[in-house]
Amino acid sequence: MFKKDITPSPKQKLKSSIQRNLRQNLLTTYPLLTPFIDDIIPKKASLEQIKLPDRVSLYVIDGTTPLFFQADTPSQQNTIVPHLKLVHRFPQCFPTIRIDRGAIRFVLSGATLMAPGLTSKGGRLPLPHERPPREKTAAEAEHEDIEVPNEGADEEGHWSRELEKGEPVVVLAEGKEEACAVGVLVAGTKEIKEKGKGPVIEEAHFLGDGLWRMTLD
């Protein structure tokens, strides 16, 4: 999506009602973010919108920290996708899959993520399993209307729930700590496991792409 460099365009301040909406939207898409939401979008900070090519809007807080972007096209279903810098700050809050070492360089040059990179030994797809119960944190108690699901990755890196087609997902890499890409699944993880081939994520936002390199000031 962002293979080319993006020249920054003017920022627009958002109405507080739209801000509220976005916040709610973000929480429904990523319920795991609930404990951190006040950290991500502080009540006082101003949320700004930057329009990018291909009808994508990037949301920025305080003019310098990119948060997430939203493609306004039917094919993307208006899904909110986090910027990688946000993913790096809160890595445990997003569903993850992992690619093997061999696939990293292709992903980082903007290739479509294909199934073999996930089904091989170094890759990790979700593996449903029970998670130990977890206590509610203080911040969660404040947001009682949203239930924080008990899900996460096990020590091996398998996410605890099968992911559906159309869900946004963070792509980790074998042997690396940080995420290397984020995108929307074009095939459910179950299907990927069964088929073992075909595209998994098209048009991801990856490290070093135009969006990543875009300067905000």
Place this chain on the structure above:
Amino acid sequence: MTELAGRHVVYCGVCSLPPEYCEYGGTVKKCQQWLEKNQPAMYSRIWSPEVLEAEMASLSVEAQERAMKDAKKKAAKAEAAEQKQADKRANSVVTIKRIERNKRKYVTSVSGLEAFGLELKKVAKDFGKKFATGSSVTKVPSGGEEIVVQGDVSGEIEEFILEKYKEVPEDNIELVEDKKKKKGEGN
């Protein structure tokens, strides 16, 4: 879930990726040097010989060769691009032109600043502030853009550029007086 604050991630100062991914950035050598200087702990974790060896061992011979070739190609490409940019910088000239607009009225146009990695819009704003005149970025017929400042400020603008934007060398600034305009001949 216990830590409530977000993590702070260090990014490479050269290629802007997390240092783990520098090897894919194409400027590996420079990234290594930067990391060694600025984040020695991380450097030893990522680039120590033992780690590298372990990584190499996990790949098949064929994949290794391919990866090597790829890395080499990328590095060469990055180097060439850098060289090109440096060349461009050394050869490009900033032209300050005094244009007669109407007997005794002048505008000053500055072109070529973009080759030094300056943003014309911002520079134009600075000029306007400094000289308290109108200053704008206009397109030139031959393609590209130049900054047009109202009034004859050719002398001062040279000094201002040299003082404010140190990346522009003095020898690369050229002062031109443009006399031939459609109507107003002479001086």
